[in-house]
Amino acid sequence: MNPRGSLQSRVTARNRRQRERAHELRESSKRHSAVTRLRAQRKLQRSAERTRMLAKRSALRARRAKGRIQRAAQESARIAHQRRG
Secondary structure, three states, X not given: OOOOXXXXXXXXXXXXXXXXHHHHHHXXXXXXXXXXXXXXXXXXXXXXXXXXHHHHHHHHHHHHHHHHHHHHHHHHHHXXXXXXX
């Protein structure tokens, strides 16, 4: 008998190794796509958060500018009143 085993057992072993390797590759591919999807999801969340913060800062800046304009108008009116009076 052949010391390495029969042809049938070698073929069976090779097929088993191929199935195991294919299974590992499929699992690896699934993990990779899950990680890629999660990464893209987080990127979108960060982008949305940046946009939200930008809009918030813009609104705050506009509110402050409006306050400055109102104070300048009041100061101008006060000075004009003092000059008249």
